[in-house]
Amino acid sequence: MLTIGTLAKRTGTKVQTIRYYETIGLMPEPERTEGGQRRYGQAELDRLSFVRHGRQLGFSLEAIRDLLDLADNPAQSCADADSIARQQLKQVEDRIDRLVALRLELKRMISECGHDSVAQCRVLEVLRDHAECLTDHNSIGG
Amino acid sequence: MLTIGTLAKRTGTKVQTIRYYETIGLMPEPERTEGGQRRYGQAELDRLSFVRHGRQLGFSLEAIRDLLDLADNPAQSCADADSIARQQLKQVEDRIDRLVALRLELKRMISECGHDSVAQCRVLEVLRDHAECLTDHNSIGG
DNA sequence: GATAATCCCTCCAGTCCCTGTAGGTTCAAG
DNA sequence: CTTGAACCTACAGGGACTGGAGGGATTATC
CATH class of the missing domain: 1.10.1660.10 (Multidrug-efflux Transporter Regulator; Chain: A; Domain 2)
Structure with missing residues (x-):
């Protein structure tokens, strides 16, 4: 207990x-x-x-x-469970794709930054400039 | 406008x-x-x-x-932005790892399922049996 | 057996990031 | 000038928790 x-x-x-x-x-x-x-x-x-x-x-x-x-209710078929899993797999692959893109972006941000000087810091530009090309009108998650 | x-x-x-x-x-x-x-x-x-x-x-x-x-306030150094990016990168890599593990699990679930017969459906067992080995006491995210 | 530390209880409010609804107003096209 | 889409405010709800207040239960120690 x-x-x-x-x-x-x-x-x-x-x-x-x-x-x-x-x-x-x-x-x-x-x-x-x-x-x-x-x-x-x-x-x-x-x-x-x-x-x-x-x-x-x-x-x-x-x-x-x-x-x-x-x-x-184990007497039912597992087709339902299967379809749930399939749906989930799609979402998971979506998320992975987006996170991998993010990782790349962040790594680039970090590598281009680190100079402690504003003139060379492109973090914000990177994020802003790529905003439109990556907008995919998908839900963000949650 | x-x-x-x-x-x-x-x-x-x-x-x-x-x-x-x-x-x-x-x-x-x-x-x-x-x-x-x-x-x-x-x-x-x-x-x-x-x-x-x-x-x-x-x-x-x-x-x-x-x-x-x-x-x-662009007059400041970009060290702050850099550290934000670094923190974020860690979280992103964490999430990717977990999602990749999930993808594997889901793929296995789907490949082992699809027989439309309860006796061979292992979706639930897979999820249950792996629960303890993967429990990492981390936040789930959000 | 008393006490103290730790755990547990309920209830409720707050968090984050939106999303939807009700009831009404403004705008642009035809 | 009318229609219909898009806009407005205000507020409630939702998903998945999280934290706190105020108090009771259990367990370990003396």
């Missing part, structure tokens, strides 16, 4: 976040001690690990909820 | 977002027509492009504000 703090540490989650997951129905209401404190078992540890891992991988809580629903 | 809608289109921003940037002081209060509608010029287009580009590249509004402050 794990306390909420232990569960938090084991999964790299904040205690409040676990309680938040409970309020939105992503985590079940756990057992309580006589004093009213939450106690968790292996099932909850697994489930929270799943959630956290999904979040770290960029899934929205909504997508994670869908996957958990699939897990809770 | 550009309307807010035109500015929005040119920069891939929503109209409300531009007004929001104004309320938080990231964009200046623009000229108005007699009727009270906002009209923008090249300076605002540049500034907003800068902001959006920064956002697309993963900068927080706070970091962007810092950079804009530097741009507004």
Whole structure:
């Protein structure tokens, strides 16, 4: 029987976040001690690990909820899970592309800077000048 | 003289977002027509492009504000801008690493799935089983 | 068995970065 | 001059947490 703090540490989650997951129905209401404190078992540890891992991988809580629903009703086909994964893969590749472009830009900014002299600092120009060519009207993320 | 809608289109921003940037002081209060509608010029287009580009590249509004402050006071050294860029680069590389790991995971999930049969669908197991090894107690981002 | 440190509880407000809606006004085209 | 799109303000909501106040429970130590 794990306390909420232990569960938090084991999964790299904040205690409040676990309680938040409970309020939105992503985590079940756990057992309580006589004093009213939450106690968790292996099932909850697994489930929270799943959630956290999904979040770290960029899934929205909504997508994670869908996957958990699939897990809770294993009699269904995995086509749904597959399509969720495919959708996610696209977004992930998009993000990687943009971040790689950013990395390049930042490296160039840093290499062109570092002279401690305004005349040679092009950080701001770089960011401004490339604004239009890179505007792709996509959502920024979040 | 550009309307807010035109500015929005040119920069891939929503109209409300531009007004929001104004309320938080990231964009200046623009000229108005007699009727009270906002009209923008090249300076605002540049500034907003800068902001959006920064956002697309993963900068927080706070970091962007810092950079804009530097741009507004060009008499300072660029050491500050440089350190902002360096900090950002680290975060970007972190995110890339995590996303690349995710991509791999997702690809494996998809390749192992697609059989439309529960017995062979390992999506959920993959996500759960790898939860602990990848827990790194880092912030998830945002 | 008392005490102190640490953890836990609820409730609620705040953060970040927008996004959407309601109800009304202005502008440009035909 | 009328229509319809675009604009205005003001405010609520959303996603995913995060932090704090004020108080109770548990555990380790003396």
